[in-house]
Amino acid sequence: MKKIILSLFITTLFFACNQQPKVTKATLNEDGDLIGVTTKNQFLQEPFNEWFESGYEDYSLNNEIISKLKPLINNVTIKAFMGTWCSDSQEQTPIFYKVLEATEFNMNNLELIAVDRDKVTPDSLEKGFNIDRVPTFIFYKNNEEIGRFVEYPRETVEADMLKIISGEPYKHSYQE
Incomplete structure (x- = not known):
């Protein structure tokens, strides 16, 4: 009887694992x-390292804002869209990573999707997210969108993130 139960458990586990959605790693x-x-x-x-490394190294963080952001940031998940062809994405993406690392953000809670010049992917990963401009960084708390910044921050990446995550009033650059 134990062998039957164990076999059923292993079979169920096998099929459950195979039902996970497949995530396509970015390709060129x-x-x-x-x-x-x-x-x-x-x-x-x-x-990509040419623009990424220089953008990351050249950016100076506002440590006062980072210290305010740090206790709040791990309560969110982030879905981001960028284009390696886009100058705004090349400018903001390294800064975004630098802020996340400075706050010790759990990178498992980040999904970054690179889109083509039409802002689409072959797997339609952008569907339902209203991506008109890149980069777009969307912040979620309890699976609900709490805000986004689009193309460039209003102040700085870390200041905009703090406003969004702390619940302060915030409108992205294209929001009226």
Whole structure:
């Protein structure tokens, strides 16, 4: 009887694991742009490392804002969209990672999706997120969107993030 129960459990576990949605790691399209779910490690590779590393190193964090953000940030998840072809994404994405790392954000709570020039992916990962401009960083608490900043921050990346996450009034650059 124990063997039957164990066999049923293992079979159920096997099928449950195979039902997980498959996440497509970003690949290069015909223009040499990353498309799909990506990570910082991919930006550290040529040719993206040129803009990523300099943008990361050149940015000076506001440590006062970082200290306010740090206790709040791990209560959120983030879905971000960017384009490796886009100058605003090349400017803001390294800064975004620097802020996340300074706040000790759990990177498992970040999904960064690289889109093509039409702001789409072959897997339609952008569907339902109203992505008109990149980068777009969307913040969630309890699976509810609490805010986003679009293309560039109103103040600084960390100041905008603090406003969004703390619940202060915030409108992104294209919101009236």
